[in-house]
Amino acid sequence: MKKVKDTQLAFLVFACAAVRLVTAQQVFGAYSAQLTLVALLIKYAALFALLFVTKKAKINVMSTQSAWLAAIIFASSCAATALDTESFYRYACDEPLDARMVILLVLAAAACALFCGDGTVARTAQIAAFLLVIAAAVLAFSNIKNADMSKLSMQQLTLQNTAQPLSLLSYIPAEALLLVAFCSDNQRFKKGAFVLLGTFLFFAVLLVSTELVFGSGTQSELRPLQMLTRVGSISVFKRLDAVYVFVWIFALLAKTSCMLSAARSAFQAYFIEKHSSLYALLLTLLFTALLSYMSVARQRDITTACIFLCIIIALVKKRGQNNAC
Amino acid sequence: MQDTLSKSADKNVSALKNYFNSSIDFYTKKVSICGFECQICMFEGLSSIERLWIMMLDAMSSLEQNPNTPAELFDCIMRETDIPMESKIVACLDDARKHITAGASVIFINGYDKAVVISTQSMQYRSVSEPSGEGNIRGSKEAFTEPLRVNISLVRRLIRTNELTTVTLTAGKRTMTEVAILYDQQLVPKSQIDSLKKKIENSPLPFVFDSSYLASFICKGGFSLFSAAGYTERPTVAAAKICEGKVVVLVNGSPFAMIVPYFFSENFQSLDDYAEKAYFASFVRLLKYAAFFIAIMLPGVFVSAAGFTPEVLPQQMLYKVAASEQATPLPLFAEMLLVNFMLEIVREAGLRLPKPVGHSVSLVAAIIVGDAAVNAGLLGTPTVVVAALTTISTFLTPSLYAPVTVLRVLFILAGGILGPICIAALFFCMTAAVCGMRTLNYDYCAPIIPLHKSFFKDGILRRSWSSTAKDDFKVTDLKDDGN
Incomplete structure (x- = not known):
């Protein structure tokens, strides 16, 4: 994704992270907003530290040696996003459409966008980021009348109750690798930090809004954010949930195409022929289709392990270079 | 020779x-x-x-x-x-x-x-008259005519500085048609003009009778529903675009000037926007954007909502749609497709026929066919209402008529076959297609994406002249903006 500009990449990472938090199961409502936010804060602080360390060490996590690992990470994330889209769509629309059909459609749409180029994918993700922010603001605003401050639970933080939500967020998402690779200088590092901050604030607004409306009832809901979209209304506009679902599916498609594009770029390193881009895309699609048979949780484990492996390879390579000097 | x-x-x-x-x-x-x-x-x-x-x-x-x-x-x-x-x-x-x-x-x-x-030219040509498809309330009423020299003079009359430069060349192997490139030499880089000239001269066209023939050679890229070149009949619009640093291409024998680069947002702008108060111009633009989305998506979303997710429709509306559907022989999806095809047939028939006959055809289609079909129970009233609203919305952005028409049909097919997920996927593909287009190295979707400060002055909303005149928009500002 060399043709993507810095700001676009920052928006892309934000869109990918934000939509994952919004549409993934068992993130919202499993624990109180306070605990989830603390867990997320810890996770983002760890990510920030990781960014800082990799920037200081000046390591290249996406080198040619680790291209195959990057390809696995992004293809796996692509498959996970397609599965997320299918499960979210099934929940939101309650429609008896075959799961394989939905996944195929999602991958086809993502591949379609990819034919327009990497820059196009980034620009589409930028639109998705804007839409996500606007939708979150409208969602929070439309629920002001239902909010009740007394429903916001505050409890004492202990290691035990913080560890529980942290276990839900313990994986490293694929977009973190993009962020690590992106933050190579001070200017980009600042943008990377803003992305983390922006994602945290975005998530915090939605999480607190959900708890202000439902209180501890969120813990009994599978997807409390969707419930929030259904109860929120502005004057006579009562069925805004369809708009939110549309925006989130759009963002999920944008994320799928971003991951597909990144995976294709990684695979492309192994093709030196004229149509390497097409071959890489076909290989990525095939790989993604195979990975889509795995559960999302398993794919997140694979992604996390591969990201650590990428960083270790980069560190070893850097050390070797330093020793050679 | x-x-x-x-x-x-x-x-x-x-x-x-x-x-x-x-x-x-x-x-x-x-x-x-x-x-x-x-x-x-x-x-x-x-x-x-x-x-x-x-x-x-x-x-x-x-x-x-x-x-x-x-x-x-x-x-x-x-x-x-x-x-x-x-x-x-x-x-x-x-x-x-x-x-x-x-x-x-x-x-x-x-x-x-x-x-x-x-110079003893005395050819017969249509005199300068009002534009046929670009009506306006205020501003000049002049439109381009066929002879190239007259068209150049119409622009020259409006831009009386030495910066306006005109270059002529020929295109079309069989017709050797004269083509003029008009631009502001202060605002357009020479390399861009050279590249444009090369593209026009090297175009393998056998004949050129309109500036649109050259569009696919100037705005190279894959297949796209949208056009990365704009067209105008009005010398005033052409002059305004030249002042923004764009290039106007005129072809001898055609009253339509091509504007490159052309951005998606420009399809929603008109000359009147700049003559009206800024708040009203902004309101009209918002209407046009809304009309564009209604025109492409409403029938598809309606079919999808009624067929797959009826719970999103308000109860009263749902009852009416259900009652209407029960009284008609075709399913809603087929009905919507049929009505849209019929409307396109009527439009095409009215367009190509002589004006008096064309009006009669529209009248017959609207009153007799439409009314009779509803009364006979062949078509549901909600379908006809949605189709009529959609068609009227299409006319708000005439420059996007072709993509809107095709996209509307695609959205109906998407909504009717696979429901909301297919509509979202198609919308995503459409957005990607718009974002992927480039013309003369400018993004078609600029200044919206990548976001540029000019978007806040003259994007979806327009600010007053006292604000925009301080830092006038030049197309070169959109290049390398750090985004």
Whole structure:
């Protein structure tokens, strides 16, 4: 994704992270907003530290040696996003459409966008980021009348109750690798930090809004954010949930195409022929289709392990270079 | 035809006659000027022989001394007479061909290998009138007409600075049509013009009768529903775009100027926006954006909602749709497709027929077919209402008519076959297609994406002139903005 500009990449990472938090199961409502936010804060602080360390060490996590690992990470994330889209769509629309059909459609749409180029994918993700922010603001605003401050639970933080939500967020998402690779200088590092901050604030607004409306009832809901979209209304506009679902599916498609594009770029390193881009895309699609048979949780484990492996390879390579000097 | 002229006027004329295959409208006449044998060449209908005669007689009668050689006669005509000459001297047959086909008269002097070109154009053409498809309330009512020179003069009259530059070239192997590129030399990089010229000259078109023929060669890229080139009939719009640093391409014989680069947001702007109050212009633009989305998505979303997710429809509406569907023989999806096809057929029929007949066709289609189909229970009222609303919305953005029409059908198919997920996927693909387009190295979706400060001044909303005039928009600002 060399043709993507810095700001676009920052928006892309934000869109990918934000939509994952919004549409993934068992993130919202499993624990109180306070605990989830603390867990997320810890996770983002760890990510920030990781960014800082990799920037200081000046390591290249996406080198040619680790291209195959990057390809696995992004293809796996692509498959996970397609599965997320299918499960979210099934929940939101309650429609008896075959799961394989939905996944195929999602991958086809993502591949379609990819034919327009990497820059196009980034620009589409930028639109998705804007839409996500606007939708979150409208969602929070439309629920002001239902909010009740007394429903916001505050409890004492202990290691035990913080560890529980942290276990839900313990994986490293694929977009973190993009962020690590992106933050190579001070200017980009600042943008990377803003992305983390922006994602945290975005998530915090939605999480607190959900708890202000439902209180501890969120813990009994599978997807409390969707419930929030259904109860929120502005004057006579009562069925805004369809708009939110549309925006989130759009963002999920944008994320799928971003991951597909990144995976294709990684695979492309192994093709030196004229149509390497097409071959890489076909290989990525095939790989993604195979990975889509795995559960999302398993794919997140694979992604996390591969990201650590990428960083270790980069560190070893850097050390070797330093020793050679 | 690159051959240099012969000293024999007869040879030159016969070479031209040969080139034009002895066409009956190719007029030649042997004359004697100051005792020297000359040949006049022109095309009947393009040039006026009477005009030439008046000019020549007037000029020749006032000569103070007679020339002694053909070369002296040539100098005499060129320098000592008041005849309005073309600035160029014809030195080869190709030059002669160019001038004759442009309506000038060429005079070959026997014994001299250069010819004189005299501007005796008197071709018939449509006068400057109001635009046929770009109505406005305020501002100039002039529209381009067919002859290239008239069109250039219309723009020149509006931009009276030395920055307006006009370059002409030819395109179309068979027609050798004259094409003019108009731009502001301060705002457009020379490399961009050179690249544009190269693209036009190298276009393998056999004929060029409109500026739109060149669009696919100028805005190269894969297949796209949207056009990365804009068109206008109005010299005022063309002049405004030149002042923004864009390039206007005019083709001889076409009253439509092509504007490159052209952005998606410009499809929702009109000349009146800048004459109206900023708040009203912004309101109209918002309406146009809404109309665009209604035009492409409403029928598809309606079909999808009614067929797959009826719970999103308000109860009363759902009952009415259900009642209406029960009374009609076709499913909603098929009904919507049918109505849209019918509307397109009616529009096409009304467009190509003579105006009075066209109106009758529209009337018959609207009242008899539409009303009768609903009364007979063949079509549901909600379907007809949605289709009518959609069609009216289409007319708010006439420049997007073609993509809107096709996308509407695609959205109906998407909504009818696979429901909301397919609509979202198609919308995503459409957005990607718009984001992926580029024209002359500018993103088609600029200044929205990548976001640029000009978006906040004259994007979806327009700010007042007192604000926008402080830092006027130039298209070059969109390049390398750090995004």
